[in-house]
Amino acid sequence: MNFNLLSLLDDYLHAMPAIDRDVVEAGPFRCYLHRESNFPFFSYARPVSPLSGDLQAGIAAVRQAFHDRGRVCRWEWVDEVAPELAPALSTAKFPIPMLNPLMAMEPERLRLDEECVADLTFEEDPGALAEMAQVQRQAFGIEPADLQDEDVGELLRLVKRGARVVVARVDGTIMGGGLHIPLGEASELAGIGVHPEHQGRGIGGSITGALALDAFQRGCRVPFLTAGDETIARVYARVGFRLVGTGLATMDAPQL
Numbered sequence: 001m002n003f004n005l006l007s008l009l010d011d012y013l014h015a016m017p018a019i020d021r022d023v024v025e026a027g028p029f030r031c032y033l034h035r036e037s038n039f040p041f042f043s044y045a046r047p048v049s050p051l052s053g054d055l056q057a058g059i060a061a062v063r064q065a066f067h068d069r070g071r072v073c074r075w076e077w078v079d080e081v082a083p084e085l086a087p088a089l090s091t092a093k094f095p096i097p098m099l100n101p102l103m104a105m106e107p108e109r110l111r112l113d114e115e116c117v118a119d120l121t122f123e124e125d126p127g128a129l130a131e132m133a134q135v136q137r138q139a140f141g142i143e144p145a146d147l148q149d150e151d152v153g154e155l156l157r158l159v160k161r162g163a164r165v166v167v168a169r170v171d172g173t174i175m176g177g178g179l180h181i182p183l184g185e186a187s188e189l190a191g192i193g194v195h196p197e198h199q200g201r202g203i204g205g206s207i208t209g210a211l212a213l214d215a216f217q218r219g220c221r222v223p224f225l226t227a228g229d230e231t232i233a234r235v236y237a238r239v240g241f242r243l244v245g246t247g248l249a250t251m252d253a254p255q256l
Helices: 005-018 056-068 085-091 126-139 149-160 203-217 230-239
Strands: 021-026 029-034 044-047 074-078 098-104 119-123 164-170 173-183 186-194 222-226 242-251
Touching (some): 005 074, 005 098, 005 173, 005 186, 005 222, 005 242, 021 056, 029 056, 056 085, 074 085, 098 230, 119 203, 126 149, 126 164, 126 173, 149 164, 149 173, 164 203, 173 203, 186 203, 203 222, 203 230, 230 242
Parallel strands (some): 186 222
Antiparallel strands (some): 021 029, 074 242, 098 222, 164 173
């Protein structure tokens, strides 16, 4: 890729949440605040300007913006784009950031599993999306009983905006899924999960490959994702994704 890949991905990561979140500027930072849900992972702040000098006033302004909206103050950013942010957030008493490998793929690197043990289909049906959301929660270690209408509603909103959702069925039952969200030249793959009883069978890699292929077929130049950890990153690497940067995220403790 002979262009500024991290700049392209960072631009995407600003443009996507701005579509349906309230945007609040706070110094060199931008807050993306979900209009309906207080679920912490639906709202976050990101750096938008080259960072320099004392960042504490801007960080305090971000905290205040989240407080005013009843949201937990959360941050997401690409470390290579804003290396000054992690130490500044540490000074502001935010927890140590979670590290997520940032990965992208060129078309010639895509490797598909031709012997997938699951049937993969693209879905828009609300019932199938709700079933997939239940499986995703189990895959990520969250009790499926905690599924809220807003979780399915978020999936439906993404589909209306052009997201493509793959579900994986084993013996007719949904046991995994994921989606990609195209915008301009890039598309982010997200929510890739497989029911614990069916993990380790290559289903996650097959879902990832199907989403990447669909992104290329829809004219996206760069499918990308952030892996939960290095073990998961190796699954994506087998499909053809390569490490291009470091995604970081941290948030204040929720107020009880």
